[in-house]
Amino acid sequence: MEEKIKIPRGTRDFLPDEMFKRRYVERTIREIFQSFGYKEVQTPTFEHLELFTLKSGEEIIEEIYAFKDKGNRDLALRPELTAPVIRFYVEKMQMEPKPLKLFYIGNCYRYDRPQRGRYREFTQVGCELIGTDTPEAYAELIYLSYTILRNIGLKNIVLRLGNLDIIYSLLENMGVKKNQFRELMHLIDKSKFYELEKKLFEMRVAKSKVKMFREFLNCNSIEKLREFIEAPAVDRFREIIDFLKVFGIDKFEIDMKIVRGLDYYKGIVFEIDAPILGAEKQLCGGGEYELIPLFGGKEVPTAGFAIGFDRAIIALEEEGYVFPEQKLDVYVIPINEKTLKNAIKIVNMLREKNIIADVDLMRRGLAKSLKYASSVKAKKAIIVGPKELEKENVIVRDMDSGKQIEVKMKNLLSMIK
RNA sequence: GCCCGGAUGGUGUAGCGGUAACAUAGGGGACUGUGGAUCCCCUGUCUCGGGUUCAAAUCCCGGUCCGGGCCCCA
Incomplete structure (x- = not known):
């Protein structure tokens, strides 16, 4: 070696x-x-x-x-x-x-x-x-x-x-x-x-x-x-x-x-x-x-x-000073490969609005992606699934409380702030 | 430049002449739509070079790097 x-x-x-x-x-x-x-x-x-x-x-x-x-x-x-x-x-x-x-x-x-x-x-x-x-x-x-x-x-x-x-x-x-x-x-x-x-x-x-x-x-x-x-x-x-x-x-x-x-x-x-x-x-x-x-x-x-x-x-x-940590506002998770492109569009839109956002780039399953989201300290996860997409909705999950709501894509921005 | 103590997977540690180990982190799976839980699998390690020895992560010498203290400090 x-x-x-x-x-x-x-x-x-x-x-x-x-x-x-x-x-x-x-x-x-x-x-x-x-x-x-x-x-x-x-x-x-x-x-x-x-x-x-x-x-x-x-x-x-x-x-x-x-x-x-x-x-x-x-x-x-x-x-x-x-x-x-x-x-x-x-x-x-x-x-x-x-x-x-x-x-x-x-x-x-x-x-x-x-x-x-x-x-x-x-x-x-x-x-x-x-x-x-x-x-x-x-x-x-x-x-x-x-x-x-x-x-x-x-x-x-x-x-x-x-x-x-x-x-x-x-x-x-x-x-x-x-x-x-x-x-x-x-x-x-x-x-x-x-x-x-x-x-x-x-x-x-x-x-x-x-x-x-x-x-x-x-x-x-x-x-x-x-x-x-x-x-x-x-x-x-x-x-x-x-x-x-x-x-x-x-x-x-x-x-x-x-x-x-x-x-x-x-x-x-x-x-x-x-x-x-x-x-x-x-x-x-x-x-x-x-x-x-x-x-x-x-x-x-x-x-x-x-x-x-x-x-x-x-x-x-x-002196034990507590420094702030770098956090992610939003982690966008496509449920499967069919919703990947939608997920990318969503993350693009969020980034344009100066929201610190990331998207799954490893085609992982939902469980693994949520685990990743919590390990990078994302405040919220957006779950992009086919069922919701049909209604032009996505799921917004609060990573601290675990509570999630289904929202219209147009209203997404206001839900995240 | 000097003295002392260290160095084992990415990180934290155990082993101190005889099969390199544990935890954690990372990747995958159990579980093709729900995280911080559990279980399984995978990846990956003895700081480097000599010496002693049948055999060295382990003992010896030297180098490198780190920590503590000198010297110095714009």
Whole structure:
């Protein structure tokens, strides 16, 4: 026997039921984005490799699916969607009226060790807000991400807010040079506080200041932040949080240890977790960033977020969310081959009226067909028999109750609705 | 890239050196006009490659894939 060709590592096939769930959640997400004035865009699955390596350093190339095409171009399957969307903006949308609100749903690719909630091909949902940096704009953005996760049905999610400008200001006050920020941020991100302190000592930061910085990272309120630093960034952070409350969110945590993985973030940053997911619990991450000048565009403020769609689905399942099922309104059953053509005409007519209808294509007996109708969850069966046809009637059977009535074919439509 | 645990019909499982089994799903029939019931029949399986053995689904080694945890995470 030939060896079966199997699905590649880290990828998934989706059964019809799973696809129905995914499309259902996608539809909800699209509607929410649109209700906030966002418009959907799509970019190619692959881009020039350079788009992703420009700002992110070289180590990450190991996680990128990169390849050369036949014209010897260096290309890459997109590992995320912010860079492609901003590339798109710089190429074609710079003159659009501001604020520009764009959203996307698309597959991304990373060569990673697969785990639950982590795949090599996965779906990211996200948006970019271009052209405004008012506190209300960022508050709305955060509120939007939170609303999406709540409205698709998640009950237990945790929003955490951080601010990179504040950390940078404090580091500057401590005498740390800008080109040293990156490696420090990396240590904060990994919660390697011992090494962080060591590094700060090496940078000749006074012991008392290092201790203070540690305490600063554990701040969980604006008031506490003010004990460490007075800077415009703190006031701005405060304003965003005030507007967030106006939008209706008052449950969140201040966490100065939030450091997004990419260098291009600045200012406000936020993450949303679903604790139920364990190790891979982060559902959403985003914030303010600066990427446009890097791609040669005229500098305007930008912020955005990305939601891990697959993880959101897993979290919903873990929480026991009941998804709707795909059902058939009507299953049309010809009693025998003589009534088959009539049955087909009936199913045609129903489909034209946007009724979800199917007809027996296996020339099965009535008993088997009814069994099939119930297994595909048809709400009603229409039985097309010769006796009734003589009177221009058919039988409509309610599959839940088992009750059936004989109706005139002309009145069929009204009986089904 | 590292550590641990797995892999048996489409799905869920039993067997743990000696005839591959059960449930369920799918197809047909009992029943040529009434479903979710019953009975019968059919289809279909040991992740792959080596090794040990008279004999391997079972033991050993390696690969692949899955799950859990690291690393990483745009």
